[in-house]
Amino acid sequence: MSLSDLAYAGLETAINQHIASDPGAKAKLAKLHGKIIAIEILGMGQTIYLAPGPDLTQLLASYEGEADCILKATPFTLAHLRQPLSEGKTALPEDMQVSGDTELAAEFCTILRQIKVDWEAYLTPYTGSLIAGELGKAIDFAAYWRDHMISTLNQEVREFLQEDASMLPERHEIASFGNGVLQVEQRVEQLAARIEKLQKQKGSDN
Amino acid sequence: MSEKGTTHFGYEQVKTEEKAERVRAVFDSVATKYDLMNDLMSLGIHRLWKRYAVELAGLRPGHKVLDLASGTGDLAARYSGIVGPDGLVTMTDINAAMLDQGRARMADRGLIGNVEYVQVNAEAIPFEDGTYDCVTIGFGLRNVTNKQKALDEMFRVLKPGGRALILEFSHPRGEPLKWAYDAYSFNLLPLIGKLVTNDEDSYRYLAESIRMHPDQEALRDMMQQSGFERCDYHNLTGGIVAVHRGYKL
Numbered sequence: 001m002s003l004s005d006l007a008y009a010g011l012e013t014a015i016n017q018h019i020a021s022d023p024g025a026k027a028k029l030a031k032l033h034g035k036i037i038a039i040e041i042l043g044m045g046q047t048i049y050l051a052p053g054p055d056l057t058q059l060l061a062s063y064e065g066e067a068d069c070i071l072k073a074t075p076f077t078l079a080h081l082r083q084p085l086s087e088g089k090t091a092l093p094e095d096m097q098v099s100g101d102t103e104l105a106a107e108f109c110t111i112l113r114q115i116k117v118d119w120e121a122y123l124t125p126y127t128g129s130l131i132a133g134e135l136g137k138a139i140d141f142a143a144y145w146r147d148h149m150i151s152t153l154n155q156e157v158r159e160f161l162q163e164d165a166s167m168l169p170e171r172h173e174i175a176s177f178g179n180g181v182l183q184v185e186q187r188v189e190q191l192a193a194r195i196e197k198l199q200k201q202k203g204s205d206n
Numbered sequence: 207m208s209e210k211g212t213t214h215f216g217y218e219q220v221k222t223e224e225k226a227e228r229v230r231a232v233f234d235s236v237a238t239k240y241d242l243m244n245d246l247m248s249l250g251i252h253r254l255w256k257r258y259a260v261e262l263a264g265l266r267p268g269h270k271v272l273d274l275a276s277g278t279g280d281l282a283a284r285y286s287g288i289v290g291p292d293g294l295v296t297m298t299d300i301n302a303a304m305l306d307q308g309r310a311r312m313a314d315r316g317l318i319g320n321v322e323y324v325q326v327n328a329e330a331i332p333f334e335d336g337t338y339d340c341v342t343i344g345f346g347l348r349n350v351t352n353k354q355k356a357l358d359e360m361f362r363v364l365k366p367g368g369r370a371l372i373l374e375f376s377h378p379r380g381e382p383l384k385w386a387y388d389a390y391s392f393n394l395l396p397l398i399g400k401l402v403t404n405d406e407d408s409y410r411y412l413a414e415s416i417r418m419h420p421d422q423e424a425l426r427d428m429m430q431q432s433g434f435e436r437c438d439y440h441n442l443t444g445g446i447v448a449v450h451r452g453y454k455l
């Protein structure tokens with residue numbers, strides 16, 4: 001199961017939201033402008049390339065050059081970056097393999113610890129069985145859509161289109177569309193949980 | 207086929223010299239609300255198309271990239287992030303109002319230092335041969351009067367080994383999609399245009415210019431004619447948009 005373009009876009013938005021809420025981290029990342037950091041997610045056969053910059057840390061699904069450093073980690077290890085660092089430990093988790101510029105890798109991990117991205121939440125849908133992966137995609141799509149519709153249409157359209165508002169869908173209509181999507185998303189999640197349960201049952205029956 | 211000395215302006219035939227002027231007028235009228243329109247028109251999907259194109263550009267830190275018809279600079283901003291302080295992004299547009307908007311937006315985002323701004327007509331690029339690692343034009347080629355000339359120019363300013371990338375509306379594959387897309391772009395799109403910019407005609411022009419643009423195969427042939435090698439294209443969203451890529455070897 002590979003990450004879809006949409007998932008990359010979603011993960012990029014999420015990471016940048018975390019960054020935006022931490023000016024210290026944002027400034028640190030701006031200093032890494034011009035570096036490419038690869039994160040190879042073990043167990044998924046997927047590498048994410050990160051290009052930090054002054055405005056945005058971009059996430060690329062492919063990169064033709066050689067990254068400045070490569071971090072190899074399982075989603076579990078990445079998830080643990082959110083835990084406070086115990087005393088005497090370095091920023092790089094012990095079970096993370098690092099190649100290339102290790103100083104850069106450590107610096108980057110320090111920032112990742114600081115911004116506390118919930119990697120697991122973003123990656124778990126892709127690490128399960130194929131069916132869970134497909135559902136994960138659907139959830140991701142629904143979430144992206146909902147956030148996008150609400151943020152883009154609500155704020156900006158309101159500003160620009162006040163006079164013409166009667167001709168456009170009303171805010172509550174957009175919100176109800178968003179809620180509809182949210183409900184579908186919840187139902188898909190419930191369905192995923194049920195399928196998982198059934199699969200487990202089936203597994204223990206055999 | 208155009209008659210001699212005339213060219214398409216959407217579905218109208220206009221004198222060749224008139225077209226640039228009229229295209230300019232379209233973008234002058236939409237410049238300030240361009241980003242919002244982009245989001246509404248494509249329901250946000252244009253962001254995914256652009257991300258995809260950026261990956262195909264194969265940029266690396268230190269690269270020099272020329273972005274033609276940059277508009278407000280969505281692509282240029284991403285390039286600037288990747289090429290880093292040692293690279294350079296030349297952000298250009300034929301329209302000064304658009305370029306000003308773009309410059310302001312880039313500065314807002316803190317993208318300074320590795321970006322330069324030049325008013326450029328894609329048909330006559332004012333840079334020397336072999337200057338750039340990558341030349342791109344996103345949703346701009348269909349507005350250019352002499353597309354072959356623009357492709358020749360893109361080829362000329364590339365370094366050997368460099369690549370060109372064209373992101374443009376194209377011709378959707380499959381009848382149902384074509385039908386839905388026509389309904390959308392000829393009815394809904396001008397309506398959105400009217401509501402947001404009070405300028406229905408400009409958006410009707412956009413819809414028409416998309417239909418008049420060469421299809422995937424035709425554009426690839428044109429690239430080859432300009433000297434590009436290893437040309438390929440990737441259809442996005444069922445061919446509503448395509449990314450063409452070619453190398454100067």
Ligand SMILES: C[S@@+](CC[C@H](N)C(=O)[O-])C[C@H]1O[C@@H](n2cnc3c(N)ncnc32)[C@H](O)[C@@H]1O
Pocket residue numbers: 229230233274275276277278279280281298299300301304326327328329343344345346349350351
């Ligand atoms: C639809 S916008 C694309 C903006 C941006 N690249 C994007 O993807 O969002 C098209 C731009 O093409 C510009 N343009 C039209 N004719 C041109 C020409 N001959 N040379 C350069 N730019 C041109 C317009 O001024 C306008 O800003």
